[in-house]
Amino acid sequence: MAESSSSSKDEVFQLIKRFGAYLTVKMSNLFSLSFHNLDSRSVGAIAGLAVAIVFTWRLLRSPGGRQRRPPKRQAPGTSSSGVSTQTSPASLPSAALSPSEDLKAQNVVDEFFQPVKPTLGQIVRQKLSEGRKVTCRLVGVILEETSPEELQKQATVKSSVLEVLLEITKFCDLYLMERVLDDESEQRVLAALEDAGVFTSGGLVKDKVLFCSTENGRSSFVRQLEPDWHIDTNPEIVFQLARFIKYELHISPVRPERTAANVFSSPSLEQFFGTV
Structure with missing residues (x-):
């Protein structure tokens, strides 16, 4: 016993x-x-x-x-030759x-300890390295349209990017910017953003949506604002700003050659944050 x-x-x-x-x-x-x-x-x-x-x-x-x-157990036999050679299961080494x-x-x-899946907000903060100010081009990133010429006809916010965009506005000072060819294009873009609910979250206001008439104008906006991150589709703008901006994200359907250590690339903004 x-x-x-x-x-x-x-x-x-x-x-x-x-x-x-x-x-x-x-x-x-x-x-x-x-x-x-x-x-x-x-x-x-x-x-x-x-x-x-x-x-x-x-x-x-x-x-x-x-x-x-x-404790050692005495053999039940009366002679030394009567010692049992059988080993009971209870006497086996406990390590076995x-x-x-x-x-x-x-x-x-x-x-x-079930693995805890990080929230989208945690992923956004980690990916942006806790950056507090972000500038972002609209065409090809936030909007379905890929050129200022298309904005003369319509402006449509990507449904897949909306969740990420709203999450960024929760903790980042976000500025959206685009080159437009006329005043009507500006109104279409603002109306599309408003219809998508971008301005209702409280993190983004219409005054932080900037318009210019040239690509160099957008580059000047970025340098004046001095963001932690700039997001763009134009490789020339990305290359020019690499010396002045801490981090850049180049949105391109084809993975481009990395031009600098602080320049990252992704097919889309939502894929960069792993939401699609």
Whole structure:
């Protein structure tokens, strides 16, 4: 009876050791996340991890958790040749536990530490490196149209980019700009943005939608505003501004050759943030 109890304690001790080792792996993965990206769920996971570590450590340190050697058992035989050579399952080394014990500990930790999917706001802040001011071209990025000539007929906001755009306005000072050929094009663009609900979020106002008549005019806007990020489709503008702007995002359907270390590229704004 005493031998069976000791063996059970050994098995529990080994299970706790495996549980603690697996917790160490999970802890290293969890703390590899940026603390800027933690939300309430992540904070709760870290708190639970701390409790689990303390609990495991106390069990390992307590006298009852130390491995005890089972007392020797006298052979029932009356002669030395009568010693039994059979080994009962309870007397097997406690380290030789079945793989199911390891799997059980792993499953417990996996269920407790489910991966936390970052929110779109966290992704936007991480991708923009916490930049606080952003300038962005409208044509080919926010609008379906790809040239100022098309704006003379219509202006349509991309539905796929709207969620990202509104998220950027929550924590960035965002300025939208475009070259137009007439005043009617300006009105079409403003009406399209208003119909899409861009101005209702409170992060963007009409005064921050700028228009010019030349490509160099847009470049001048950007240099005057001195943003942390500028987003554009014109490779010449991107190249010219690379010396003055901290980061740039070049929107192009074909991946261009990287011209500078601070210039990134993506087929679309929404793909850069992983929403499509």
